[in-house]
Amino acid sequence: MAGTTVAAVMAELAELDDPKARAVNEKHGDDHGVNLGKLRALAKRLKTQQELAGELWETGDTAARLLAVLICRPKAFGRAELDAMVREARAPKVHGWLVNYVVKKSPHCEELRLAWSTDPDPVVASAGWELTAERVAKKPEGLDLAGLLDAIEAEMKDAPDRLRWAMNHCLAQIGIEHAEYRARAIEIGERLEVLKDYPTPPGCTSPFAPVWIAEMVRRKHDN
Structure with a gap:
Protein backbone atom coordinates (compact mmCIF):
# COMPACT_ATOMS: atom_id res chain seq x y z
CA MET A 1 0.00 0.00 0.00
CA ALA A 2 2.81 2.39 -0.82
CA GLY A 3 1.67 5.84 -1.84
CA THR A 4 -1.31 5.82 0.53
CA THR A 5 -2.37 9.33 1.48
CA VAL A 6 -2.81 10.65 5.01
CA ALA A 7 -6.41 11.57 4.12
CA ALA A 8 -7.18 7.97 3.13
CA VAL A 9 -5.65 6.58 6.32
CA MET A 10 -7.44 9.13 8.51
CA ALA A 11 -10.75 8.21 6.83
CA GLU A 12 -10.11 4.53 7.58
CA LEU A 13 -9.23 5.30 11.20
CA ALA A 14 -12.45 7.32 11.52
CA GLU A 15 -14.42 4.28 10.29
CA LEU A 16 -12.71 2.07 12.86
CA ASP A 17 -13.50 4.43 15.73
CA ASP A 18 -15.82 2.72 18.22
CA PRO A 19 -17.54 4.92 20.85
CA LYS A 20 -17.47 2.08 23.43
CA ALA A 21 -13.74 1.54 22.96
CA ARG A 22 -13.20 5.30 23.15
CA ALA A 23 -15.03 5.47 26.49
CA VAL A 24 -12.82 2.71 27.93
CA ASN A 25 -9.62 4.22 26.54
CA GLU A 26 -10.43 7.70 27.81
CA LYS A 27 -10.50 6.36 31.37
CA HIS A 28 -6.80 5.59 30.87
CA GLY A 29 -6.03 8.97 29.30
CA ASP A 30 -6.02 7.70 25.70
CA ASP A 31 -8.35 9.74 23.50
CA HIS A 32 -9.06 7.28 20.68
CA GLY A 33 -11.59 4.55 19.96
CA VAL A 34 -9.73 2.22 17.59
CA ASN A 35 -9.39 -1.43 18.56
CA LEU A 36 -5.64 -2.10 18.79
CA GLY A 37 -5.93 -5.42 16.94
CA LYS A 38 -7.57 -3.64 14.01
CA LEU A 39 -4.94 -0.88 14.21
CA ARG A 40 -2.16 -3.49 13.99
CA ALA A 41 -3.91 -5.15 11.03
CA LEU A 42 -4.00 -1.79 9.24
CA ALA A 43 -0.30 -1.28 10.00
CA LYS A 44 0.47 -4.72 8.54
CA ARG A 45 -1.33 -3.77 5.36
CA LEU A 46 0.45 -0.42 5.06
CA LYS A 47 3.87 -1.95 5.83
CA THR A 48 6.82 0.32 6.67
CA GLN A 49 6.38 3.85 5.30
CA GLN A 50 8.57 6.38 7.06
CA GLU A 51 7.26 9.44 5.22
CA LEU A 52 3.63 8.51 5.84
CA ALA A 53 4.48 7.81 9.50
CA GLY A 54 5.85 11.34 9.86
CA GLU A 55 2.73 12.84 8.28
CA LEU A 56 0.43 10.78 10.53
CA TRP A 57 2.38 11.88 13.58
CA GLU A 58 2.00 15.52 12.57
CA THR A 59 -1.81 15.23 12.64
CA GLY A 60 -1.64 15.07 16.45
CA ASP A 61 -4.41 12.45 16.42
CA THR A 62 -3.81 9.67 18.97
CA ALA A 63 -4.85 6.74 16.76
CA ALA A 64 -2.83 8.19 13.86
CA ARG A 65 0.22 8.50 16.11
CA LEU A 66 -0.11 4.90 17.30
CA LEU A 67 -0.26 3.82 13.65
CA ALA A 68 2.76 6.03 12.86
CA VAL A 69 4.77 4.21 15.53
CA LEU A 70 3.89 0.85 13.94
CA ILE A 71 4.83 1.77 10.35
CA CYS A 72 7.91 3.95 10.93
CA ARG A 73 11.59 2.99 10.67
CA PRO A 74 12.90 3.50 14.24
CA LYS A 75 16.51 4.01 13.15
CA ALA A 76 15.54 6.75 10.68
CA PHE A 77 14.81 9.34 13.38
CA GLY A 78 17.43 11.81 14.59
CA ARG A 79 18.03 12.41 18.28
CA ALA A 80 16.30 15.82 18.23
CA GLU A 81 13.28 14.35 16.42
CA LEU A 82 12.82 11.63 19.05
CA ASP A 83 13.24 14.15 21.84
CA ALA A 84 10.53 16.36 20.33
CA MET A 85 8.21 13.37 19.77
CA VAL A 86 8.48 12.17 23.38
CA ARG A 87 7.66 15.69 24.57
CA GLU A 88 4.60 15.75 22.30
CA ALA A 89 3.38 12.24 23.21
CA ARG A 90 1.01 12.99 26.08
CA ALA A 91 -1.42 10.07 25.61
CA PRO A 92 -0.05 7.19 27.73
CA LYS A 93 -0.38 4.55 24.98
CA VAL A 94 1.41 6.73 22.40
CA HIS A 95 4.15 7.49 24.93
CA GLY A 96 4.56 3.82 25.82
CA TRP A 97 4.63 2.57 22.24
CA LEU A 98 7.02 5.32 21.16
CA VAL A 99 9.50 4.44 23.90
CA ASN A 100 9.19 0.66 23.49
CA TYR A 101 8.87 0.29 19.73
CA VAL A 102 10.96 3.22 18.47
CA VAL A 103 13.36 4.74 21.02
CA LYS A 104 14.61 1.36 22.28
CA LYS A 105 15.65 0.46 18.70
CA SER A 106 17.28 3.83 18.02
CA PRO A 107 21.06 4.38 17.94
CA HIS A 108 20.34 7.47 20.12
CA CYS A 109 18.67 5.41 22.86
CA GLU A 110 21.45 5.65 25.48
CA GLU A 111 22.02 9.38 24.97
CA LEU A 112 18.30 10.02 25.33
CA ARG A 113 18.03 7.77 28.39
Missing part, protein backbone atom coordinates in the same frame (compact mmCIF):
# COMPACT_ATOMS: atom_id res chain seq x y z
CA LEU A 114 20.64 9.85 30.18
CA ALA A 115 19.15 13.18 29.09
CA TRP A 116 15.56 12.27 29.89
CA SER A 117 16.06 10.61 33.29
CA THR A 118 16.61 13.97 35.00
CA ASP A 119 14.26 16.05 32.82
CA PRO A 120 12.01 18.47 34.75
CA ASP A 121 8.99 17.23 32.78
CA PRO A 122 7.88 14.09 34.68
CA VAL A 123 6.44 12.42 31.56
CA VAL A 124 9.77 12.85 29.75
CA ALA A 125 11.62 11.67 32.87
CA SER A 126 9.42 8.58 32.97
CA ALA A 127 10.71 7.67 29.47
CA GLY A 128 14.27 7.91 30.79
CA TRP A 129 13.43 5.63 33.72
CA GLU A 130 11.67 3.10 31.46
CA LEU A 131 14.82 2.94 29.33
CA THR A 132 16.88 2.54 32.50
CA ALA A 133 14.67 -0.35 33.65
CA GLU A 134 15.31 -2.00 30.28
CA ARG A 135 19.07 -1.60 30.69
CA VAL A 136 18.96 -2.93 34.26
CA ALA A 137 17.41 -6.13 32.87
CA LYS A 138 19.30 -6.53 29.60
CA LYS A 139 22.57 -4.56 29.66
CA PRO A 140 23.44 -3.48 33.20
CA GLU A 141 27.19 -3.11 32.63
CA GLY A 142 28.28 0.39 33.60
CA LEU A 143 25.09 1.29 35.48
CA ASP A 144 25.36 2.58 39.04
CA LEU A 145 22.68 0.35 40.54
CA ALA A 146 23.27 1.59 44.09
CA GLY A 147 22.94 5.18 42.84
CA LEU A 148 19.69 4.31 41.04
CA LEU A 149 18.32 2.85 44.28
CA ASP A 150 19.34 6.04 46.12
CA ALA A 151 17.43 8.16 43.59
CA ILE A 152 14.36 5.90 43.71
CA GLU A 153 14.40 5.93 47.52
CA ALA A 154 14.56 9.74 47.59
CA GLU A 155 12.15 10.59 44.75
CA MET A 156 9.66 7.81 43.94
CA LYS A 157 7.13 8.32 46.73
CA ASP A 158 6.30 11.91 45.75
CA ALA A 159 6.81 11.56 41.98
CA PRO A 160 3.86 12.22 39.61
CA ASP A 161 1.98 9.11 38.53
CA ARG A 162 3.73 8.16 35.25
CA LEU A 163 7.18 8.83 36.68
CA ARG A 164 6.36 6.87 39.83
CA TRP A 165 5.33 3.86 37.73
CA ALA A 166 8.57 3.99 35.72
CA MET A 167 10.75 4.31 38.83
CA ASN A 168 8.85 1.44 40.43
CA HIS A 169 9.48 -0.67 37.32
CA CYS A 170 13.20 0.09 37.61
CA LEU A 171 13.18 -0.77 41.32
CA ALA A 172 11.54 -4.12 40.60
CA GLN A 173 13.99 -4.92 37.79
CA ILE A 174 16.97 -4.24 40.06
CA GLY A 175 15.50 -6.59 42.67
CA ILE A 176 14.63 -9.29 40.13
CA GLU A 177 17.85 -9.28 38.12
CA HIS A 178 20.53 -8.43 40.69
CA ALA A 179 20.58 -10.67 43.75
CA GLU A 180 23.14 -8.51 45.55
CA TYR A 181 20.71 -5.57 45.57
CA ARG A 182 17.52 -7.60 46.10
CA ALA A 183 17.18 -7.12 49.85
CA ARG A 184 17.63 -3.36 49.55
CA ALA A 185 15.17 -3.10 46.65
CA ILE A 186 12.55 -5.02 48.64
CA GLU A 187 13.19 -2.91 51.74
CA ILE A 188 12.74 0.34 49.76
CA GLY A 189 9.52 -0.99 48.27
CA GLU A 190 8.15 -2.05 51.64
CA ARG A 191 8.96 1.26 53.27
CA LEU A 192 7.63 3.51 50.49
CA GLU A 193 4.52 1.33 49.89
CA VAL A 194 4.16 2.64 46.32
CA LEU A 195 1.37 0.73 44.49
CA LYS A 196 0.90 -1.53 47.54
CA ASP A 197 -2.90 -1.34 47.26
CA TYR A 198 -3.08 -1.32 43.47
CA PRO A 199 -6.03 -3.50 42.37
CA THR A 200 -4.50 -6.50 40.62
CA PRO A 201 -6.72 -8.79 38.49
CA PRO A 202 -6.65 -12.53 39.26
CA GLY A 203 -3.73 -14.28 37.57
CA CYS A 204 -1.72 -11.06 37.26
CA THR A 205 1.35 -10.07 39.28
CA SER A 206 1.00 -7.08 41.60
CA PRO A 207 3.05 -4.01 40.60
CA PHE A 208 3.98 -3.57 44.29
CA ALA A 209 7.75 -4.06 44.03
CA PRO A 210 8.31 -6.54 46.93
CA VAL A 211 5.54 -8.85 45.63
CA TRP A 212 6.64 -8.40 42.00
CA ILE A 213 10.27 -9.19 42.82
CA ALA A 214 9.41 -12.27 44.90
CA GLU A 215 7.10 -13.66 42.21
CA MET A 216 9.55 -13.18 39.32
CA VAL A 217 12.47 -14.63 41.32
CA ARG A 218 10.30 -17.64 42.22
CA ARG A 219 9.45 -18.21 38.54
CA LYS A 220 13.14 -18.06 37.59
CA HIS A 221 13.97 -20.71 40.17
CA ASP A 222 11.05 -22.90 39.05
CA ASN A 223 12.18 -22.90 35.41
